[in-house]
Amino acid sequence: LKKRFEKALGLLKNKGKLTEEDVSEAVREVRRALLEGDVSLKVAKELTQKIKERATQREVLDSITPAQQIQAIVYEELVNLMGGKTSKGIVFAPKPPTVCMMVGLQGAGKTTTCVKIAKKLKGGHKPLVVACDLKRPAAVEQLQILANTAGVGFFGPKAGEGDLKKLIRDAMEYAASRLHDVIILDTAGRLHIDDELMRELVEIKEIASPTEIMLVLDAMTGQEAIRVAEAFHGELALTGLILTKMDGDARGGALLSAKAVADVPVKYIGVGEKLDDIEVFDPEQMAQRILGMGDLKALAEKVKEAAEGVDMEKVAKSLTKGKLTMEDLLQQIRQIKRMGPLEKIVEMLPGGGKIKELAGSEMDDKRLKHIEAVILSMTPEERRNPKIIKGSRRKRIAYGSGTSVQMVNQVLSYHKNMNEIFKQLKGRKGKGFRLPKGL
Ligand code: GDP
Ligand code: MG
Numbered sequence: 001l002k003k004r005f006e007k008a009l010g011l012l013k014n015k016g017k018l019t020e021e022d023v024s025e026a027v028r029e030v031r032r033a034l035l036e037g038d039v040s041l042k043v044a045k046e047l048t049q050k051i052k053e054r055a056t057q058r059e060v061l062d063s064i065t066p067a068q069q070i071q072a073i074v075y076e077e078l079v080n081l082m083g084g085k086t087s088k089g090i091v092f093a094p095k096p097p098t099v100c101m102m103v104g105l106q107g108a109g110k111t112t113t114c115v116k117i118a119k120k121l122k123g124g125h126k127p128l129v130v131a132c133d134l135k136r137p138a139a140v141e142q143l144q145i146l147a148n149t150a151g152v153g154f155f156g157p158k159a160g161e162g163d164l165k166k167l168i169r170d171a172m173e174y175a176a177s178r179l180h181d182v183i184i185l186d187t188a189g190r191l192h193i194d195d196e197l198m199r200e201l202v203e204i205k206e207i208a209s210p211t212e213i214m215l216v217l218d219a220m221t222g223q224e225a226i227r228v229a230e231a232f233h234g235e236l237a238l239t240g241l242i243l244t245k246m247d248g249d250a251r252g253g254a255l256l257s258a259k260a261v262a263d264v265p266v267k268y269i270g271v272g273e274k275l276d277d278i279e280v281f282d283p284e285q286m287a288q289r290i291l292g293m294g295d296l297k298a299l300a301e302k303v304k305e306a307a308e309g310v311d312m313e314k315v316a317k318s319l320t321k322g323k324l325t326m327e328d329l330l331q332q333i334r335q336i337k338r339m340g341p342l343e344k345i346v347e348m349l350p351g352g353g354k355i356k357e358l359a360g361s362e363m364d365d366k367r368l369k370h371i372e373a374v375i376l377s378m379t380p381e382e383r384r385n386p387k388i389i390k391g392s393r394r395k396r397i398a399y400g401s402g403t404s405v406q407m408v409n410q411v412l413s414y415h416k417n418m419n420e421i422f423k424q425l426k427g428r429k430g431k432g433f434r435l436p437k438g439l
Contacts, residue, residue: 239264
């Protein structure tokens with residue numbers, strides 16, 4: 001999936017301005033990537049439609065490549081699709097106890113997740129896990145052992161007990177007498193959805209009136225997750241999803257698809273077999289995981305920042321002058337600096353490591369600081385008219401800026417080159433400009 005996205009965005013990497021065709025092509029690749037990642041066709045279509053609309057509307061920004069912009073859009077839309085920015089755990093009942101019912105197919109991770117959540121809540125609450133499986137003593141025992149390990153309360157059926165209603169009433173009483181404020185019900189699963197399973201779950205729901213009904217889904221389930229989510233949501237009206245085994249090489253598409261079917265928030269993800277291996281679901285983190293592209297959140301923020309920070313008017317003004325002063329140059333450097341260490345930005349790009357290798361020391365943030373220092377050490381007159389900066393002035397500036405004469409020379413020649421470019425650009429007002437490779 002990651003490779004696909006890299007390919008999609010790679011198509012745009014060297015484009016200065018996006019045409020509709022560029023966007024279409026990239027969006028097609030993004031769609032293919034989503035489908036390969038087990039996202040359902042419907043979801044993939046909706047998502048790519050949104051991305052396309054936004055991408056063609058958006059202006060090309062200075063200093064952010066189109067590929068980066070599309071990447072940021074894809075990321076933002078994925079985050080939206082998965083439930084926006086806020087992380088969600090259990091919603092507690094206004095009046096305790098909060099009853100939380102865990103449902104799902106066999107092997108999805110219900111039993112493990114019950115205890116994981118209980119353990120997580122242990123600090124501020126007094127959770128009780130309840131085994132609601134009357135047919136498999138081994139399942140009851142599994143929950144009990146895990147609960148003991150985690151140090152959380154456990155309640156289960158007596159040997160030979162066959163009455164679900166009684167079991168749940170007993171559990172409620174037990175919880176009340178011991179001041180458990182969160183009750184987590186572990187239910188039985190089946191390999192396939194069947195009527196008997198659903199009847200049993202509906203019965204438990206009626207008796208226990210849970211605050212939360214969460215469907216536990218194995219991340220490896222893939223497209224099957226849609227059917228599972230549909231069936232459970234139809235019978236039980238789910239309040240949340242939990243995706244387990246995200247530590248495997250699961251593709252995460254199951255989550256997107258199930259979310260789209262049930263349209264309930266994803267609450268937790270399981271990320272390992274140990275009882276601490278659970279996280280409150282964070283759509284931003286998940287989007288990054290699905291896209292497999294490093295710190296996309298930071299990148300999205302930078303895109304926004306840069307969009308706000310570019311002073312196009314000033315740029316246009318110096319363009320009409322056909323002359324770039326040292327002050328302009330200083331502005332430019334500061335703009336780059338505002339976007340954070342260049343290295344970091346480059347690292348966030350697909351294949352960023354390679355770019356960095358090629359660019360070597362020129363991407364160095366320290367270098368930007370040096371350039372800035374050199375310009376700041378010039379007198380206003382020198383900045384207006386750099387031609388007067390000869391030998392002794394160069395030495396003074398080098399000394400004052402804590403750099404070297406060589407550095408001063410580099411800044412001067414860089415300025416000169418930039419001015420050449422500016423002369424050529426004169427008249428093409430408002431088109432924006434990009435720093436040449438040398439910096
Ligand atoms: P249930 O049948 O739905 O109750 O599923 P279980 O809780 O018994 O889990 C089935 C298997 O999946 C067990 O071996 C668990 O250890 C494992 N499991 C559950 N959640 C995770 C997870 O997030 N990551 C990994 N690697 N394994 C998990
Ligand atoms: Mg179980």
